[in-house]
Amino acid sequence: MAVREAIPKPPDAETEQEVSSFAKALFLGEIHEQLVFPWPRPDPGERERIRALNAGLRSYCAESYDPRKVEEERWIDDEVLRDLGEIGVMGLYVDEAYGGQGLSQTGYARVFETIGEIDATLAIVLGVHQSIGYKGISLFGTEEQKQRWLPDLAAGRKLAAFALTEPEAGSDAYGIQSRAVEQPDGSWVLNGEKRYIGNGSRADVITTFARCEVDGKDRHVALILEKGMEGLEVGERYDTMGLRGNDLRRLYFKDVRVPAENVLGEPGEGFRIAMQILNNGRIGLGTGSVGATKKLLDLTIAHVTEREQFGRPLADFELVQDKVGWMVSYLFGLEAMTYMTCGLVDAGVPDYSLESAICKVAGTEFLWYAANRSLQLAGGQGYLRSEPWEKIVRDIRIFPIFEGANDVLRAFVALGGFKPVGERLEGLGDVSLGDPIGSIGVLVDYAASRAKREVRPDRIGMAHQELSGHADAVSGQVKQLAGETERLLREHKGEIIERQFQQKRLADAVADIFAQVAVLSRVTAIFDDQGVEASGQERFIAETFCERAAARVEGNLGQIESNDDERMTSIAKLSYRRGSYGYALFED
Ligand code: MYA
DSSP states (O other): OOSSSOOOOOSSGGGOOOOOOHHHHHHTTOOOGGGTOSOOOOOHHHHHHHHHHHHHHHHHHHHHOOHHHHHHHTSOOHHHHHHHHHHTTTSSSSOGGGTSOOOOHHHHHHHHHHHHHHOHHHHHHHHIIIIIITHHHHHHOOHHHHHHHHHHHHHTSSOEEEEOOBTTBSSOGGGOOOEEEEOTTSOEEEEEEEEEETTTTTOSEEEEEEEEEETTEEEEEEEEEETTOTTEEEEEEOOOSSOTTSOOEEEEEEEEEEOGGGEESOTTOHHHHHHHHHHHHHHHHHHHHHHHHHHHHHHHHHHHHHOEETTEEGGGSHHHHHHHHHHHHHHHHHHHHHHHHHHHHHTTOSOOHHHHHHHHHHHHHHHHHHHHHHHHHHGGGGGOTTSHHHHHHHHHTTTTTSSSOHHHHHHHHHHHHHHHHHHHHHHHHTOOTTOHHHHHHHHHHHHHHHHHTTTSSOSOOSSOGGGHHHHHHHHHHHHHHHHHHHHHHHHHGGGGGGOHHHHHHHHHHHHHHHHHHHHHHHHHHHHHHHOSGGGHHHHHHHHHHHHHHHHHHHHHHHHHHSOOHHHHHHHHHHHHHHSSOOOOSSOO
């Protein structure tokens, strides 16, 4: 069910260029605001359904779901999972035709916020199941495959898992070693090993990936494995710091024969399929972080308003207000950005890979800092195992690591932005950026042609006029981002792939720009609905977020030129040579 009916047509022919990704275009200095204005409106029919699902989920879990028991027993009762399936939360986005709830990405995220508030382990078990476990079947499955698997998965009669990571291929997912060889009868024989697989021994259906040969080329294939297949062995369970109810396992594939009808998509397309599934999963971690932070905020407000010290509630102290104010204002921005991304998916924007990576990085890091600050405000009480903070902190520590380690995703975002800029530069003169002398002329030509192309959409004109100051500031930041991107490419050419300090700065800058655009769109909709006067608090929070985000953008882009990166790499290399700290103050 589409949240937004259709993407409105751009205003004139010059701006009517094919644009597949809002975030990638920002690196080119282009703001395709018709993709992000107006704010995506929830479908009224869907709103009712979400309310009913959330209410059912809350009342069921209040009675029958005990997070501590799940942690002690290290799994969720099968009966509870069956009940949750009956409530409808095991097949949230699956078409009604296959027995699911047919929710949009936005609707899915809203129910997942509630799941995340109840318990992170529950969110991960259900998230592994539908966010990534059977997402591939829903996105790339044939009609026959959907009919075969989705009804049982959506109803919770079967559980799914996603198996990509291997001992030698974590962040470098392209480098998986598992291998599938096609047989004369069209089936495949699979060998290899996977690790850190959630729902590992419980899953009935596992989406997995292996290398394969297609037309003599080394490619990847996506396969659906089923419990009980000969040679599919479940290995030992990992003993983890948090999410202790998550059944995290090794899996071994020993000559597993996979029938042709279990191949997902085209052989050779496996890596693209894996990445597309993860794009969806990463948004889930962004919106899940929104839900988890709301819970932390509730805990924090309750604690600081009740607890008194020095004859006053903690809430009265400035440094407490600083933390709570930061939490609320950043949450407002993160919520806008993550739901804006859901809106892009629902509107059918083809490429949201950068946006989803941005949501994952921003969401999981904010949640981590928020949890730390919330625990700090709870004082000694926050450190007790009987209190909720201890478990939350343990459970969420993995979020910045899994589904793409955050620094790897930052590199992915920056390189994803460099790519269209590099292509444009190369395309102008057909000269490789790897050729330092040849490219100079091209870059000069490009700079000149750019001046003539000022009609490209480089301003935000659809924000409410009361927000025009912020909209202009964001337009300026986009211009600066594009300028720095081009300058870095010109300076480093192909070597840019090694410049991780600079990649991080660009990735963080574009994340803050995207978040500001989302906030402007959100508040414009609030102004339109309620009037400017009546929306004073939202305006105040939004402006606070935008001003802080703008300062971060300035900081990050400013450091591209002036930084101590070389000192940091030298110190690190020296310490590798010394093998330890090596600057002992005492000689004992
Ligand atoms: S699941 C396992 C998680 N693992 C990863 O995420 C792996 C991380 N690594 C990668 O993503 C890739 O290997 C990177 C690129 C990014 C490093 N969308 O040359 P390339 C295309 C679309 O850049 P590499 C888990 O943890 C690219 O354009 N396409 O490749 C469970 C290119 O195509 P072309 C993409 O340098 C957690 C081609 O691929 C994407 O090797 C459980 C090659 O690209 C993309 N994103 O790698 C979580 N990336 O050749 C449960 C690349 O055409 C969730 N490409 O240009 C629960 C949710 C609920 C939470 C609730 C909380 C409370």
